[in-house]
Amino acid sequence: MSVSSExxxxxxxxxxxxxxxxxxPAPAGRRTGLGALLVRLHFYAGVLVAPFLLVAAVTGLLYxxxxxxxxxxxxxxxxxxxxGDSVRPPxxxxxxxxxxxxxxxxxxxxxxxxxxxTEVDFAxxxxxxxxHTVYVDPYTDEVTGQLTTWYGSTPLTTWLDxxxxxxxxxxxGRYYSEFAASWLWILVLGGLAxxxxxxxxxxxxxxxxxxxxxxxxxxxxxxxxxxxxGVWLAVGLLALSAxxxxxxxxxxxxxxxxxxxxxxxxxxxxxxxxxSSAGATGGHDxxxxxxxxxxxKGADPAAIDGVLDAARDAGLDGPVEIAVPQDSxxxxxxxxxxxxxxxxxxxxxxxxSIDQVVDRVDFADWPLLSxxxxxxxxxxxxxxxxxxxxxxxxxxxxxxxxxxxxxxxMWWQRRPTRADRRAPLGAPPARGAWRGVPSAGLAVGVVxxxxxxxALPLFGIPLAAFLVVDLVTGVxxxxxxxxxxxxxx
Amino acid sequence: xxxxxxxxxxLTLLFALTSAHGFRRTVMPATGRAxxxxxxxxxxxGLAMIAMVWPWGMSLVAGxxxxxxxxxxxxxxxxxxxxxGDGTRFKGLPGALxxxxxxxxxxxxxxxxxxxxxxxxxxxxxAMQGMPGMDMAGSAGAATMTLTGTGPKAVAxxxxxxxxxxxxxxxxxxxxxxxxxxxxxxxxxxxxxxAALGPACHAAMALGMAATFVLLL
Numbered sequence: 187m188s189v190s191s192e193x194x195x196x197x198x199x200x201x202x203x204x205x206x207x208x209x210x211p212a213p214a215g216r217r218t219g220l221g222a223l224l225v226r227l228h229f230y231a232g233v234l235v236a237p238f239l240l241v242a243a244v245t246g247l248l249y250x251x252x253x254x255x256x257x258x259x260x261x262x263x264x265x266x267x268x269x270g271d272s273v274r275p276p277x278x279x280x281x282x283x284x285x286x287x288x289x290x291x292x293x294x295x296x297x298x299x300x301x302x303x304t305e306v307d308f309a310x311x312x313x314x315x316x317x318h319t320v321y322v323d324p325y326t327d328e329v330t331g332q333l334t335t336w337y338g339s340t341p342l343t344t345w346l347d348x349x350x351x352x353x354x355x356x357x358x359g360r361y362y363s364e365f366a367a368s369w370l371w372i373l374v375l376g377g378l379a380x381x382x383x384x385x386x387x388x389x390x391x392x393x394x395x396x397x398x399x400x401x402x403x404x405x406x407x408x409x410x411x412x413x414x415x416g417v418w419l420a421v422g423l424l425a426l427s428a429x430x431x432x433x434x435x436x437x438x439x440x441x442x443x444x445x446x447x448x449x450x451x452x453x454x455x456x457x458x459x460x461x462s463s464a465g466a467t468g469g470h471d472x473x474x475x476x477x478x479x480x481x482x483k484g485a486d487p488a489a490i491d492g493v494l495d496a497a498r499d500a501g502l503d504g505p506v507e508i509a510v511p512q513d514s515x516x517x518x519x520x521x522x523x524x525x526x527x528x529x530x531x532x533x534x535x536x537x538x539s540i541d542q543v544v545d546r547v548d549f550a551d552w553p554l555l556s557x558x559x560x561x562x563x564x565x566x567x568x569x570x571x572x573x574x575x576x577x578x579x580x581x582x583x584x585x586x587x588x589x590x591x592x593x594x595x596m597w598w599q600r601r602p603t604r605a606d607r608r609a610p611l612g613a614p615p616a617r618g619a620w621r622g623v624p625s626a627g628l629a630v631g632v633v634x635x636x637x638x639x640x641a642l643p644l645f646g647i648p649l650a651a652f653l654v655v656d657l658v659t660g661v662x663x664x665x666x667x668x669x670x671x672x673x674x675x
Numbered sequence: 676x677x678x679x680x681x682x683x684x685x686l687t688l689l690f691a692l693t694s695a696h697g698f699r700r701t702v703m704p705a706t707g708r709a710x711x712x713x714x715x716x717x718x719x720x721g722l723a724m725i726a727m728v729w730p731w732g733m734s735l736v737a738g739x740x741x742x743x744x745x746x747x748x749x750x751x752x753x754x755x756x757x758x759x760g761d762g763t764r765f766k767g768l769p770g771a772l773x774x775x776x777x778x779x780x781x782x783x784x785x786x787x788x789x790x791x792x793x794x795x796x797x798x799x800x801x802a803m804q805g806m807p808g809m810d811m812a813g814s815a816g817a818a819t820m821t822l823t824g825t826g827p828k829a830v831a832x833x834x835x836x837x838x839x840x841x842x843x844x845x846x847x848x849x850x851x852x853x854x855x856x857x858x859x860x861x862x863x864x865x866x867x868x869x870a871a872l873g874p875a876c877h878a879a880m881a882l883g884m885a886a887t888f889v890l891l892l
Contacts, residue, residue, distance in 0.1 A: 620850070621854055625846075625847045625848075625850035625851045625854065626843075626847045628846070628847075628850045629842075629843045629844075629846035629847040629850060629878075630843060632846055633839060633842060633843060633846070633882065636882060640682070640886075643681065
């Protein structure tokens with residue numbers, strides 16, 4: 187199959203750069219207008235952002251396999267060899283965990299079922315957001331192991347999660363993933379637009395969706411592979427970019443503000459038990475806390491049996507997490523933790539003194555944007571559709587790695603090879619591409635980019651920096667070119 | 676006053692650049708008398724906007740600012756028909772009206788901020804407490820002003836839209852003029868961009884003001 191196009195390959199540096207002087211008219215067939223601007227954007231964004239995307243893809247690929255890795259590495263802690271007829275009451279399991287680990291504050295329990303062990307979390311000074319988790323066989327009350335966990339994640343999963351999110355560089359490291367996510371959708375949409383425009387006049391589904399097998403080895407074949415793979419991955423990559431941005435530092439903050447402004451924040455149950463207006467009105471809290479002064483005694487761990495029974499009676503099925511209050515004026519919360527479709531996130535507040543549900547928020551009642559956010563997070567983490575989700579993520583990661591490698595290969599293949607103008611890489615698209623775009627369109631584009639740059643700071647700031655560097659480079663080169671030889675000392 | 680330090684610094688940089696351009700054009704010997712007044716007003720506008728995004732700006736005396744910006748609005752409208760070189764007498768009127776609207780918007784913002792009596796020298800968020808029609812969010816010294824009344828909110832919304840519209844119009848002009856600059860392969864001829872710089876600065880100022888109006892909502 188031959189891809190005929192009025193838009194030829196990017197010019198080689200060695201063949202297109204004229205001597206200094208006034209810019210000649212664009213050669214016939216050379217990209218002009220929006221196409222030239224898109225090529226320039228796609229080229230520079232690709233070259234500069236791709237290393238970060240590559241790291242995100244590789245680390246994401248590793249993270250994809252965490253359920254299997256956890257099952258292999260932490261089999262002793264996470265699962266029981268023999269399941270009994272019925273699980274024992276959780277209070278006994280908590281007591282067993284406490285006996286094994288006397289220090290720390292009991293903060294949460296995730297009762298085991300099937301072959302899964304019960305997880306009992308203790309907060310310890312110095313662990314920060316992490317917890318010390320003791321694993322208990324729910325059929326025998328025997329402790330099977332202990333690990334330092336992060337919101338229930340094993341050390342290995344936490345390590346891979348940190349690697350993907352911040353390369354273990356803390357807050358500064360988070361910028362890498364936000365930078366990659368902020369630019370991924372630009373690269374995807376820009377690439378799609380270029381591929382679509384490239385086939386203007388000869389557009390068929392086959393040409394858009396299948397590699398050009400007629401093309402010989404060379405930049406045309408590599409571009410075909412790069413673009414067609416990108417087309418197939420586009421929807422998934424856009425979804426990864428969007429969901430990744432929702433929990434990034436800066437863009438994520440803006441997203442949360444937008445959710446709050448639209449009253450679409452994730453609702454939570456009210457845990458204040460008495461003397462509280464929230465409790466009296468049945469209002470929900472996002473960060474509930476006790477205010478009663480007469481009840482500051484810690485909650486009795488033995489009450490967990492009644493709390494769980496009340497929650498089960500109220501219809502809360504499946505895997506749950508029981509959050510233990512730190513005083514008796516605060517209700518216990520029992521929340522579903524089912525991350526597979528259909529996602530279970532119903533939540534209850536239970537008064538342990540009477541074993542009654544005092545507040546309830548069902549996932550079905552969440553605002554649509556909150557639900558979409560939850561589903562998006564689960565899909566991004568590979569839990570929404572189980573193994574199929576993992577496979578899809580792995581395909582996306584491997585595909586993205588291939589697209590990046592092919593992209594760099596194209597750059598290399600475009601290098602000038604003539605003996606007198608040899609260079610290691612191809613020339614970047616020529617400056618001044620904006621001249622081919624109508625001014626009104628450019629103006630709208632600038633305003634849109636400014637707004638986007640504010641919403642996604644790690645899109646806006648690097649772009650502004652690039653434009654400043656590009657502008658200064660152009661001015662400096664322009665001065666050099668227009669100076670007569672020997673005109674300046 | 677704006678709480679987000681990143682946005683505050685971004686707007687400060689933006690207004691500083693436009694003010695610097697205005698000041699440079701004001702003192703350039705080749706600048707005509709009327710243009711000199713225009714650029715001086717733009718410089719004042721940029722500086723006032725810088726003050727407006729910082730807590731210390733709340734303690735500036737409002738009266739002189741209001742006088743300058745109202746006079747500026749009148750200047751742009753009244754001087755438009757008498758400007759030379761436009762071909763037709765009223766060709767420059769739309770641009771002058773846009774300038775006048777933004778000058779008036781400046782006067783309106785300064786008036787609004789002064790309506791709570793902030794000329795007592797108190798800096799930070801405390802100076803804004805009790806200001807009718809405005810709320811402060813955030814910690815003292817790092818708070819964002821927001822409007823509470825429907826009327827002021829509607830005005831701010833309209834001004835935001837108008838500012839974006841002006842910005843688009845000026846940006847289009849800037850690109851048109853930049854496109855006409857003689858260009859070499861290495862880039863535009865040095866000095867050729869001067870004609871595009873004026874509308875570009877107007878557009879930047881209008882965009883910055885639009886962002887400020889949006890934050891007031």
